[in-house]
Amino acid sequence: MTLAVEVGRGAAETAGAARRPFDPARVRDEFPALAPHLHAPRLAYLDSAASAQKPRAVIDAVAGFYAGDYSNVHRGLHPVAAAADAAYEGARRRLAGFLGAAAPEEVVFVRGATEAINLVARSFLRPRLAAGDEVLVTELEHHANIVPWQMVAEEAGARVVAAPVDDRGDLDLAALARRLGPRTRMVAVTRVSNALGTVVPVAEVAALARSRGVPVLVDGAQAVAHEPVDVTALGCDFYVLSGHKMFAPTGIGVLWGRGELLAAMPPYQGGGGMIRSVSFDGTRFAPPPARFEAGTPHVAGAIGLAAAVDWLEGLDRPAAAAHEAALLADASRRLRELPGVALVGDPRRRVGVLSFTVAGVHPHDVGTVLAAEGVAVRAGHHCAQPLVERFGLTATTRASFAVYNLAEDVDQLVAGVRRAIEVLG
């Protein structure tokens, strides 16, 4: 346990020592996909909430693994296998440090936040769920933090209830406290809304839930690219993230769970790598995290994810956060000044995301005109249909920001929306 904390701290300190002064233009240059190319002389990539671009450091780490010490893990006796093992378990320790986990064994590598939530719903919650029980989520949730709970609730005759948001798009904490009843078996809440950018005070939610003995899962998918995480300080029981939204490869993510909870959970999938011994009379399962990692894991993904953590922690994160906040504030102000443009929600704290509508112009058409101007945004319900409908809409246009965005991206966005109004308004 002590070792894990030291490893985490040690890595952060190393990164801190090498920390470079924050220069957003140089940050952007580290992303090959943002260089001028065929589709746009200058791509204003404002779709990072869907997936973030990858820095050269991550691409090189993945390519370096495949070109260098490539092997399966946990099985081979040859030196290359030992190197792959070391890299994979090193990535686990790196993520434990990044999250503030008590031990590397609390970090389970999964495909992404979606799989992590399904794992918790299936292995942790399902055995505890009886007819009439409730799972409490919020109206801010991505479908990934609704549907897995609905699936196990339906099996058990339980139901999923949602704490409401107010008209600003902030979570109504008092209402959440009222919904937290004697039948609540789980609280699952996002840290940042992928559709509105609302920042949820998850530590307060966790404190409320735990005071009633209810376990809490925090969906960090939309948060980790924008703020440091400390799961111990948060006081939650599970924290999930997707690598691809924090500059790492697709297909890799993390389920962090408190050690004693993971130790008591049955496996999620069966296969190789998750057993202690197998016979036709029965199988004894390995302890966590191996118990939850059946089959060959995404070793290259884990290595890429660790490289993304190194890259992120190498940034001056307070300066990066201030830069992102300034872009978001500038974009909000300038979009509001355009005729017929309305921002959806006005949360007290917002990161990374701006959803808006243009009077008389459908978001898909706004998105198509923006694409013609070299601006990549998303139009639709953003896999948060209940939230978008809560605001009386079926779709919005969403511009989402990351640390590599520049003032020019906001200029291009505003010019593009102006163009959409001209052509279609």
Place this chain on the structure above:
Amino acid sequence: MTGAELRELYQDVILDHGKRPRNFGRLPAANRSAQGDNPLCGDRLTLTVEVADGRVADAAFEGAGCAISVASASLMTDAVKGLPVAEAEALFHRFHRLLAGERGGAAAAGGEAGEDLGKLAVFAGVREYPMRVKCATLPWHTLIAALHSAPAADGAPAASVSTE
């Protein structure tokens, strides 16, 4: 992509029908109906059709959508009114070929498949935008589902289609 190409997509006829859709509403005398959904964007339309003597006597739609899908539903309902059911289906296949053809062949399509499409040929530009083809074809898929649905007079959509 240039401004000219954008205008190729958003032609005046499309903008006009997108803003002021014809045949908007629900037919009281409908005996066929269907609902169409695009789960990608949440667009939804309900199509009501009156079939009499093997012909599309009348057609109307309601719902919300982008300029492309609303204009497509508007122009489609105009185009199929009075057609024998079999000809309405044949028109769908020609329209589908116009949109599903090779990219970069919009001009050629205007000369071939576009010839007998009348006003519907304005959608030739959509083929350059693969992400938007479903917007234009959703009303047509909904029409086909309605025509194949069991005759009913209660007005509730008897069939449903989805772009997924």
